[in-house]
Amino acid sequence: MRDNVRSFVEIAAEVFQLRGPVYEFGSFLVEGSGADANLRTAFPGRKFIGCDMRPGPGVDRIEDLSCLQLPDDTAQTIVCVDTLEHVFNAQQAVSEMLRVLAPGGVLVVAVPMHFRVHDYPADYWRFTPACIDRLLSPLAGTVVVWQGLENYPHTVMGVGCKAPVTGEFARGANQLIDRFQEELRRCEADRPLAEKLKDMTLGWIRGKGERRRKREYHKARFMLDVPVHRDSLAPFTKLAGGTYDVLMPLAEAGVMPNLARFMQTAALAELQSTEPAITPAAWTTFQTGCDPLQHGVVDFRYLDHTTGEVLYNAAPHVEQPTLFDHVAASGAASVSINLPMTSADCASPGSIIVGGLDLPSAAVAMRPYPKLAQRLREKDVDYNLRVIWKHRPESYEALSTGVADTIDAFRSRTEAALAADSMVDWRLMVVQFQNLDSLQHRCWHLLGLDQSGGGSPEWVAKTREAFAGLDRCLGELFELADRHGAGVTVLSDHGFGEFREKICVSELLRRNGFLQQGLSSRARYSAAQAVWRFKKWVHKRLKPGFNTARLVRHPEMLLPIDWRRSAATCLHGNLAGLVYLNTPERFGRGGLTGQSQRERVSAEIAEMFLDVTHPDTGESLFADAYCTVDRIDRDPIEAMLPEVIAIPSPGFHTRQKFDQTGRIMRGDPSLTGTHRAEGVLMLGVPGATLGERHQASLRDVAPTILHLLGLPAGPEMQGTILDGMFADSGYGVGTGTERVSGPVIRRQAPMVGSSTPSELITRRLRELGYLE
Numbered sequence: 001m002r003d004n005v006r007s008f009v010e011i012a013a014e015v016f017q018l019r020g021p022v023y024e025f026g027s028f029l030v031e032g033s034g035a036d037a038n039l040r041t042a043f044p045g046r047k048f049i050g051c052d053m054r055p056g057p058g059v060d061r062i063e064d065l066s067c068l069q070l071p072d073d074t075a076q077t078i079v080c081v082d083t084l085e086h087v088f089n090a091q092q093a094v095s096e097m098l099r100v101l102a103p104g105g106v107l108v109v110a111v112p113m114h115f116r117v118h119d120y121p122a123d124y125w126r127f128t129p130a131c132i133d134r135l136l137s138p139l140a141g142t143v144v145v146w147q148g149l150e151n152y153p154h155t156v157m158g159v160g161c162k163a164p165v166t167g168e169f170a171r172g173a174n175q176l177i178d179r180f181q182e183e184l185r186r187c188e189a190d191r192p193l194a195e196k197l198k199d200m201t202l203g204w205i206r207g208k209g210e211r212r213r214k215r216e217y218h219k220a221r222f223m224l225d226v227p228v229h230r231d232s233l234a235p236f237t238k239l240a241g242g243t244y245d246v247l248m249p250l251a252e253a254g255v256m257p258n259l260a261r262f263m264q265t266a267a268l269a270e271l272q273s274t275e276p277a278i279t280p281a282a283w284t285t286f287q288t289g290c291d292p293l294q295h296g297v298v299d300f301r302y303l304d305h306t307t308g309e310v311l312y313n314a315a316p317h318v319e320q321p322t323l324f325d326h327v328a329a330s331g332a333a334s335v336s337i338n339l340p341m342t343s344a345d346c347a348s349p350g351s352i353i354v355g356g357l358d359l360p361s362a363a364v365a366m367r368p369y370p371k372l373a374q375r376l377r378e379k380d381v382d383y384n385l386r387v388i389w390k391h392r393p394e395s396y397e398a399l400s401t402g403v404a405d406t407i408d409a410f411r412s413r414t415e416a417a418l419a420a421d422s423m424v425d426w427r428l429m430v431v432q433f434q435n436l437d438s439l440q441h442r443c444w445h446l447l448g449l450d451q452s453g454g455g456s457p458e459w460v461a462k463t464r465e466a467f468a469g470l471d472r473c474l475g476e477l478f479e480l481a482d483r484h485g486a487g488v489t490v491l492s493d494h495g496f497g498e499f500r501e502k503i504c505v506s507e508l509l510r511r512n513g514f515l516q517q518g519l520s521s522r523a524r525y526s527a528a529q530a531v532w533r534f535k536k537w538v539h540k541r542l543k544p545g546f547n548t549a550r551l552v553r554h555p556e557m558l559l560p561i562d563w564r565r566s567a568a569t570c571l572h573g574n575l576a577g578l579v580y581l582n583t584p585e586r587f588g589r590g591g592l593t594g595q596s597q598r599e600r601v602s603a604e605i606a607e608m609f610l611d612v613t614h615p616d617t618g619e620s621l622f623a624d625a626y627c628t629v630d631r632i633d634r635d636p637i638e639a640m641l642p643e644v645i646a647i648p649s650p651g652f653h654t655r656q657k658f659d660q661t662g663r664i665m666r667g668d669p670s671l672t673g674t675h676r677a678e679g680v681l682m683l684g685v686p687g688a689t690l691g692e693r694h695q696a697s698l699r700d701v702a703p704t705i706l707h708l709l710g711l712p713a714g715p716e717m718q719g720t721i722l723d724g725m726f727a728d729s730g731y732g733v734g735t736g737t738e739r740v741s742g743p744v745i746r747r748q749a750p751m752v753g754s755s756t757p758s759e760l761i762t763r764r765l766r767e768l769g770y771l772e
Contacts, residue, residue, distance in 0.1 A: 257471065
């Protein structure tokens with residue numbers, strides 16, 4: 001018996017508290033198998049009957065697995081490991097084990113896949129994860145595990161429970177996944193030094209496939225299908241860009257009747273967003289209860305000075321524990337649909353975390369959950385991450401198509417949530433409707449608001465159909481919460497208002513002497529761009545399917561500046577001026593070497609932002625500007641944050657590229673609306689405080705939700721519990737200030753999405769107006 005199989009059985013016996021009598025089918029101890037092959041020692045104190053088709057060591061009873069002589073409902077526990085491949089009628093053998101298994105009993109199986117042909121007495125089959133899942137499908141709850149390569153594992157294992165299934169099985173399934181992953185990590189770390197050196201030495205000789213097989217030998221993947229058993233619950237409905245200025249009039253006008261009814265019984269608050277009020281920063285604050293400078297995400301991108309590349313932020317980049325980590329630490333699972341800055345790689349076992357717009361595609365987001373994807377296909381639901389509103393609609397037909405597609409997108413998120421509800425014993429559910437944001441970016445002028453410039457009644461009515469479609473989805477989620485006796489939170493991470501113009505940050509830096517250009521710098525920039533385009537052309541033709549976003553693109557290729565004489569630069573950011581000092585630590589060059597010089601230049605740049613005014617109206621272009629080092633207790637370079645951050649005044653965007661005409665201000669006819677700091681928070685729980693508009697910050701949401709779930713907030717959270725919005729609701733057990741005593745561990749995964757950004761993400765963000 002292989003060590004990983006023995007460990008799997010031992011962990012299953014412990015976390016599921018498997019009862020006797022225990023029947024092992026395939027118990028014959030072959031010569032030289034060792035003590036670990038005797039599974040009796042994994043079930044101390046329980047009646048254990050070893051069964052095999054031939055007498056010998058370890059065999060108490062002779063049985064033909066494809067035609068058992070045992071009566072129905074006999075065994076509380078059945079173990080069959082490294083045996084099914086030797087049974088010619090394997091499907092019949094599984095049917096027989098299910099017949100013999102008692103109600104509430106548990107079956108544990110394991111089979112090899114990538115393994116040599118062996119006897120004992122003959123070897124007939126290899127089983128895929130899908131096959132084991134199908135064989136165990138008559139059981140009421142199952143966990144399928146495969147170890148090794150995703151598409152060619154060396155071992156497939158499974159645990160199933162015959163109806164009825166209790167909540168203890170669901171909790172045991174989560175513990176099994178956690179414990180088995182821990183065991184695999186320990187095995188990898190404890191490999192003998194000689195074996196590691198051998199792999200390193202021979203790695204260059206082995207083929208790519210063999211190297212990958214070695215690298216992923218101790219990696220496991222899981223499929224979980226467990227019925228739902230709930231206690232305290234908290235579903236979230238997240239409206240990207242929702243604002244009271246839109247939602248209140250539409251609710252009162254009868255366009256959104258479900259939301260109107262909900263608002264009558266919910267505590268309402270004006271929610272102050274993050275600075276800057278941009279998607280990745282805001283949703284990370286929602287998850288962590290920390291402000292952007294604390295969690296380190298201030299834009300879709302960031303400069304990694306260790307590689308000299310501008311990369312995309314992704315969930316693994318966040319160090320602080322999230323709401324989902326805190327729920328997992330309590331032994332419960334979560335469901336999250338379409339939320340940015342989330343990843344299935346960072347999810348707890350048993351949870352369903354389907355990421356959002358910062359993933360390459362819906363296929364990538366759904367890949368860890370094939371059963372969820374299959375259920376959506378069966379319901380003819382097209383779940384995708386396509387951008388609907390790429391431009392301002394120029395015709396009524398274009399508007400009608402966009403509205404219909406938006407309603408379909410809202411519908412797909414709701415259907416995904418309903419399907420996940422039937423699959424997961426969740427305690428926290430989050431459903432995010434991102435398309436509301438892009439709709440308002442392009443159609444703000446068509447919402448029929450006095451300040452938006454209006455639109456024909458026909459166009460306004462058509463645009464509002466999207467909000468009516470959203471309201472129908474909200475109604476279904478409200479009904480879901482009612483069925484489970486759950487509280488509901490409706491939240492928008494930021495508000496919305498009229499778009500005005502874009503501010504060229506690089507031009508501001510140039511005019512004030514912080515950034516220098518020259519003919520040679522323009523020539524080098526043009527040459528670098530030409531080389532870059534040639535590299536992409538070559539890779540696309542010589543390596544079909546190659547993701548050219550993997551090619552290194554250094555900062556010199558982003559702006560035509562003189563890197564020797566420039567003191568600072570802006571490399572990214574469309575909702576904030578993000579300025580990096582040109583220091584040796586950042587760029588391997590630069591004239592700012594002394595600490596006092598850096599502090600002086602940073603302060604001067606921040607002052608520049610606060611002093612700059614609109615060339616036509618004379619109004620201030622920036623509401624705030626500050627030196628990052630003044631607000632955090634670590635080096636901005638170490639934190640991979642810019643030295644200066646400037647927040648534009650309401651209605652203005654920023655851009656890092658130079659305008660060809662040398663202007664500071666630039667219009668964008670494709671945008672009519674943009675983000676505002678004032679978002680929405682509606683808390684629908686028993687005891688909600690009605691009749692007043694509360695004030696809240698986005699960082700307060702995470703500790704408040706944990707409190708309502710009866711969980712303490714993390715010590716790293718900067719927000720406070722909004723106990724003024726509800727009386728004792730019967731959900732929480734905290735005092736309003738309680739903090740967890742020990743740290744909750746952040747579930748981390750390799751930063752694949754961050755270090756190798758996809759062209760699909762780049763294209764999507766450009767179509768949404770977040771990149772140029």
